[in-house]
Amino acid sequence: MRRRGAKAGALALALLVLGSAAIAGAAAVIQQGNLRITLLAQISPYRLPRIGTAPIAVFIAGHVGTVDGSVPPQLEKMTIKVNRHGRLDSTGLPVCSLPQIQPGSTSRALADCPGSLIGAGRFWASIVLPDQRPYPTRGRLLIFNGREGGKPVIYAHIYTTNPFSTSFVITFAIHHIAHGTYGTELSASLPQALGTWGFVDRIKLTLRRKYTYRGQQRSYFNAGCPAAKGTRGAAFPLAQANFSFAGGKQVQLTETKSCGVKE
Numbered sequence: 001m002r003r004r005g006a007k008a009g010a011l012a013l014a015l016l017v018l019g020s021a022a023i024a025g026a027a028a029v030i031q032q033g034n035l036r037i038t039l040l041a042q043i044s045p046y047r048l049p050r051i052g053t054a055p056i057a058v059f060i061a062g063h064v065g066t067v068d069g070s071v072p073p074q075l076e077k078m079t080i081k082v083n084r085h086g087r088l089d090s091t092g093l094p095v096c097s098l099p100q101i102q103p104g105s106t107s108r109a110l111a112d113c114p115g116s117l118i119g120a121g122r123f124w125a126s127i128v129l130p131d132q133r134p135y136p137t138r139g140r141l142l143i144f145n146g147r148e149g150g151k152p153v154i155y156a157h158i159y160t161t162n163p164f165s166t167s168f169v170i171t172f173a174i175h176h177i178a179h180g181t182y183g184t185e186l187s188a189s190l191p192q193a194l195g196t197w198g199f200v201d202r203i204k205l206t207l208r209r210k211y212t213y214r215g216q217q218r219s220y221f222n223a224g225c226p227a228a229k230g231t232r233g234a235a236f237p238l239a240q241a242n243f244s245f246a247g248g249k250q251v252q253l254t255e256t257k258s259c260g261v262k263e
Helices: 106-112 190-194
Strands: 008-010 028-032 035-044 057-066 075-083 086-089 117-127 135-148 151-160 166-176 182-189 198-207 210-213 216-219 221-223 233-245 250-261
Touching: 028 250, 035 233, 035 250, 075 190, 106 135, 106 151, 117 151, 135 198
Parallel strands: none
Antiparallel strands: 008 086, 028 035, 035 057, 057 198, 075 182, 075 233, 086 221, 117 135, 117 198, 135 151, 151 166, 166 182, 210 216, 233 250
16 A cells, blocks of 8 residues: 654644734745645734734645646655744643544544644545545544643644544644744654555644633733834744655745734
């Protein structure tokens, strides 16, 4: 069978994904030969503090495809760098362990880790079986606050019932970046997570989580607007995604957004 396939940190998981209060903007598209990648990452609300941060929601949509409709090369590794003006705060938020959600259905994952959920959406994928044409499937995608080896991670739980009930977890390691535009790097190995089953080629996802800890209202996702003094807004690179495909192909995509200053 072939393979296809806590403390404050930076705003997490800005890959792959709003109204008068939201940031408007078209999707970023990059094409290399027959390979085409589309990414839309938006945040809400549009107006944010010039100093400090406020709770936000992150909306992500991503698609990996080809111009001629053929099967794309296997996406082997994904690395995402997120602007340091986005902040992640998991202080007091329950932590989910991998055995609680894998293997398991969407309902089991939600039952075992309800307090750790930080995002949800859907995925579309292709099943690749020997000597057969790939065929599509789809299912639920849940995002959990996790921990491995004493370090914070993000679990992306994938579950489908077609052609049979199957679940996978993609683990995003989180690394701090000391200097520069970006404050956190997230990385994941997709073949390690998906094995020989197939490949995910499209997702739609909303990341949002508010909670109470020790009587205080907190938010997992927070951000500020990096506007200079005397200005009413700013444009900034929200995230930079690097994709590594089978065969050595490397693709980099930067999603730039704008924000307004909240008085």
